[in-house]
Amino acid sequence: MREHEQHEHIDGRHDRNDPAADAKLREGSMDLAAVRAKLQSKTGKQYWRTLEELAGDPEFEELLHREFPRQAPSEWEDSVDRRDFLKLMAASLTFAGLSGCGRTPEQYVVPYVKQPEGMVLGKPQFYATVMPFGADAIGLLVESHEGRPTKIEGNPDHPSSLGATNVFAQASVLNLYDPDRAQTVTKFGEIQTWSLFVDSAQAIAAEMKAANGAGFRMLTGIVTSPTLAAQIQSLLTLFPQAKWHQWEPAVGDGTREGAKLAFGSYLNTVYRPEKADVILSLDSDFLGSGPGHIRYAREFSRRRKLNGPTDTMNRLYVVEPTPSVTGATADHRLPLRASEVELFARALAAKLGLGGSAAIPPDAEKWLDAIAKDLQNHKGASLLVAGEQQPAEVHALVHAINATLGNVGTTLYYTEPVEAHPANHLESLRELCADIDAGKVETLLILGGNPVYNAPHDFDFASKIKFDEKKNRKPVKNTIHVSSHFDETAELCDWHVAESHYLETWGDARAFDGTVSVIQPLIAPLYHTHSAREALAAFGDKPGVSDYEVLRDRLKAANPSADFEKFWRKTLNDGLVAGSAFAPASANLKFSVASLVAAKTTPADDIEFLFRPDPCVYDGRFANNGWLQELPKPVTKLTWDNAALISPKTAEKLQLAHNVAWRGGEHGKIYSNVIDIALSNSKVTAAAWRLPGQADGVVVLPLGYGRKKAGYTGTNKGFNAYAVRTSDALWTASAPTSAIKKTGDDYPLACTQYHFSMEGRQILATGTLEEYRRNPNFANEHAELPPKELSLYKGEAEFPYNREKWAMAIDLNKCNGCNACVVACQSENNIPVVGKDQVMRGREMHWIRIDRYYEKAKSATNDPSSYDESLFNPPTFFQPVPCQQCENAPCEQVCPVGATAHSAEGLNDMTYNRCIGTRYCSNNCPYKVRRFNFLRFQDWETPQLKLLRNPEVTVRSRGVMEKCTYCVQRINNARIESEKLNAPIRDGAIVTACEQACPTEAIIFGNANDKESRVAKLKAQQRNYSLLGELNSRPRTTYLAAVRNPNPELESA
């Protein structure tokens, strides 16, 4: 544990050779001088060894801590440091009443020499680009202030995003400014120049040429970029013997192989959830992850829209082993073990007369009948979706069933693959490893990815590229790694090329439906970084060519149009090549269910271990992103860690429990038992977490944590599930219960919402479609609402709200808890990351939080550490809670200095510079949406992070309260623009950050005085209710009750 932390600091020191940091070093304190002295005359490996030694002594550690503060503030009850002294001086001066007289030093204005065309100082500009992600490309509009990209928004014209985003897209801008990014080309850890790299690349290429490229291998993740693919192809033609391997750790081969199994060739499936009345998800989180999920969520939510009792809804069945965003949204959710999902699919196929047969758990039987009937009643309007982690068989079965139900062409269609080079990744990697062992590999070029960390551990990828002490030789002569961070793999490779962020490069990528989208840089590379394509080209015959030219040439070739410049400008403006989406391909089934070999099943009393990408750090690539680390995971609400997720019943059997810590408590720190998991002759130690709704006998090991060289933020967080993940059990491993052993230790987990019972209060109003039709007003009958006249103060008279009356409506029927709004808010409003320790003290800063409640959970068992049947499969609901902007706000009346006051438009303004931090407002806030800077959470030092800030929002420092303001900066700017034209602010002109990010359009903001506005219409609905309305706080943020559409047959039973 310890020495890893030291490694992390080594990283810290190492990755920073930007001048700012060195300047910091120079002006640093005595100890730094000492450090430099020690390091004098040390070079290369020696240098690092010295650093290792140094890292041994705590002083140095402490020093690094304060010299390199990062996204997560590390300084907490350490000894007094330089900044602290300054603060102390400042404070004491102020106490002496002197600060008032101290004048701030002169400031300077630094104008452009030649101002760029079309730039208006003080006005942000937006550029269209895409974020390539797996077999998808998320269409984005990126906000730029004087050339600094600060905020990511969705591109409304782009099919994959439709204007929305997801957590990864939102947080990716932080990756751009991540201080731990690799900043230059290195060889054996020593800084090199790009040209040196190109030279040696050319030298290698020359050798290769002679051998026809035998022994030249490229390893990539999924590639959807036509230009990159073309580049690779050109190398393959240059070196006929060379090979292209692929490894994408968190995307299953099932999807690809399933299509092959069913149709004889790789095909891509595009769903049209909007057209489906009945949807069955077989362990698929198609609303929360996977290609196109943002669009799917949008389409799905359109069918959950209720304007009145007469409206209809679609129905979603989910069969899954562990609760997902999709599962939480389902009308019916059946927890089955992963292996049983396949059985279920087979049984369903059989029921629908496709032959075959399978025995499924008895309680699933009546399910089967109901679903089968429901699907048959909706032929052509139903949809089956198989999960990315499910085996090929399940996918094939789903293809077959969709075909028999006549869904193909209506609720889904097939296209040629989006991937440039679809292949079985596992086999591809296996082949590479075999070849290396066979000594067939001379040069290995690893583009992106981090195989040393995330390859199946039985491949032992590290040994494939590490210097072999016994044989006293390197298995592979030349290893080159191209990646954004100097990570576990980079450490073992000869060359490391720092890869540019997608906001720094020209490029392209195909979206889930094949749409060719253009990656347009928002900023020149911050450091000496290069794109993967450039790194490849270094080995080719035209190393010099820039991404820009390549992209333009390719587009020109692909789109021969009269006026290319016009086409080019349009493409850049739209962010995509119009009409480049794949046309539906004909797909005829080439397989019979009967022909399937018997399914692989897990012995009944064995434990099933599932490997799943983490909802926040994915496969580990986002491990160093503070926003995502601190983002509470949708269902578990855990932050900064992953945990072995276990169903309450199984946990009961294994006697695994949590207990609530006294500091932070339910809203912060939970101690949970630590377990050793022995799987496939390897072992991990993890904290066990009881997860209601998880199938019994299933343990989920989320991937992406336990990084050893992720950077300051991401190193040594959680446990590394890859360590027990083997090629023969890539997604599902099984072992007897004895594989799990309690170590007897407890591990503190940072959980932002441990308490999941509503305690019989109507916090989150829910009902079924029938109930709603019977009584459309059900949401408002739980408590009597006080009449508006009841007020000691002038109230309405004082605030007539003649013009705008800002309000928000949140449709709980649409929200699926995906978290996009939370990160969007963090990005828009300069919200700091506080670090695990502070989260455990209940001090996280998110202005909008998403509460998760289990509806049927008995309050007696308000935490899962006491097992209760009601926790087996509890209906799960999500409720986003921003500031409610009460008209009768409890916070305003108690603030002694009027730092939070009512605006004429009904906002609860929060004036940070007036706040003295009594926290009285927070105590008196019934919704507890106010956030306090208990310490100096904001990182004022790290230069990169300064570029990230939104100049439209005050950056708060220590000791002041802050909270959601309905993005008042956006309101003000819109108001000013409309005022200039003396025109009313039109509905939709102001979009709050959360609203803009929301894939399901669950959050609607607008002017409640405008009867035509969307928000007014929503509030007019009977489903609309106020949270804790009985308190007479009169929130401006109101909720629309969640309505589920269960199948009567399943309900009755």
Added chain:
Amino acid sequence: MAQIFHRSTNFIARFSVFSTLFLVGVALVAVLAVARSPYMTRQNISREQPVQFSHKHHVGDDGIDCRYCHTGVETSAVAGIPPTKTCMNCHSVLFNNAAYLEPIRESYRSDKSIQWVKVHRLADFVYFNHSIHVNKGVGCSSCHGQINQMPLVFQAHTLLMQWCVECHRNPEQVLRPKDQVFNMDWKAPDNQAEIGAKLREEYKIRTTAELTSCSTCHR
């Protein structure tokens, strides 16, 4: 037993009691005064600039319009300090070898920005927007004073919140006809009160309650 204190000390005692009270009062007043003094607010203090640019000359004598250099003033939050290019538009021809313009040419040659000393400064937590003021009939000189008579620019007003709020509470006092906005010599007519009221109607200026909401300036 001998007296320790002479009779006269009674006076001293009384005097000291009252004078302490008095001094405390004075001190308090002093603090309040200092906070408003030019020393703190930098009011009326003109600054040395890398090039002693004279608004008096350019605006007063040459009659160049504000918007020629401060291009953003009607459209953006910031009026904008002109790029070196703007200076060179003229000075590549006029005085193109004057010594005191060397920094300009140097900047233009070396593509290095000129560092102007900031004169009008607002705290980071204040979000002032030039465009809305200009568009609603608040003239430049209302806040910046008679720039056309300043050889070196200085801050004409305190820029204290007090001062901002004065206007936001009753804007009538400064509103002027749109065509007068950029007129540096505009003086409020005697019947400003009624004209202002009329203009306020005309410009559809928001209610005082709206203008003085915290979020109007603080976010």
Added chain:
Amino acid sequence: MSAGQPPFDSPEIRRLTPVIGPGYTYGSVTDKISAIVLTRPTSLGWYVGFLIAFSLMGMLTVAVGWLIIKGVGIWGINIPIGWGFAIVNFVWWIGIGHAGTLISAILFLLNQKWRTSINRFAEAMTLFAVACAGIFPLIHTGRPWMAFYMFPYPSTMGLWPQFRSPLIWDVFAVSTYGTVSLMFWFVGLIPDLATLRDRAVKTPMKIIYGMLSMGWRGSARHWYRYQSAYLLLAGLATPLVLSVHSVISFDFSIAIVPGWHTTIFPPYFVAGAIYSGFAMVLTIAIPLRKVYGLEDFITMRHLDNMAKVMLATGLIVAYGYFMEFFMSSYSGNKFDVFLVQQRLHGPYAPFYYALILCNILLPQLLWSFKMRHNVAVLFIMSIVVNIGMWLERFVIVVISLTRDFVPSAWGRYSPTFWDWATFIGTMGMFVTLIFLFVRVLPAISIAEMRELVAETSEDEK
């Protein structure tokens, strides 16, 4: 009422428990009291005690310094529990600061002779307690150096404080109370300071006491003015005794937090304050009379009466608890009902039960004459009540906040090292001041004792 106890305040009682020991003359009284300050050599015990107390006070300085460097985050507070030890201690200290003025002002107006020998140090205690209390509202803010925003002064922002906020009322209530108590105390001191001036041997002492006594010569006119001034101040102070803690209680009752939002707070806060105040007076009086052999001045009669006052106020407090409980249950407000449940069964239940034990059950012993006349028991009891009253504030401030309206936001609170350091630090400060006080000022009003001598001698006749 235990057996063998004569009816209250009968002459018999007075004989049994006089307010001053027999056979004292003006001279002897004066000697005895002023000796403590002037002639008696400072005992080793004093130095030791002072040293301990002072070092604790040092800890306070460190704690506050660190707080200013780092921020309130060094405490255990969080969201939802925005107020922790700081406010608990603030209310507790203010409460303690009540007895003094009550004894000196109200009992003076009610012409209770037995107050004379205890009012002086009771008042001193009040001042010191208020001083301790005054620290917390300041340092508990996130930006103490900005706290002056709370005062109504013509700011350059053209803004005033928000007068609807109870915290602003606090500022006025506490500062007024502090000032008046100080004046009252000082005026009361003048004649004695004069006595000390006249009796002091060393010149510097003469001068210092001389300046403080402001030329008091004890002439009839002086006495006349002194009496009327004292009476006036007493009249002024009396309403404050009731107002201060009522205002403090508004901090809670104005808020909507279940467990805070109750109309019964003002009276029962005041009662509680007096309760803890008298407890603290006992805690100080008992060792004081022992150490300086003042048994004849602070007699059993005093202790007995104070015990009775404690008993009475304790019962009022008990009634308050019951009403709180009853009202929440009777109102049927689901949040209030839930809070009551939390107090009884929630994670912090032990604190609630401890509170009931300390504030309601144990003090019932004071019904017994024997107990009231057993100094050891009284001393322990006074400590118990002080603890109890602290727990009461903890229960109100913390438990109410841990589980309020929205279950998802529920949390817990536990104090950190710095919370404790600050709390114990203020105790150190309090004791330090007490030590200094008994050393340099007459802990018992000489002048009033003289009067007492006169009156009691008449009684004997």
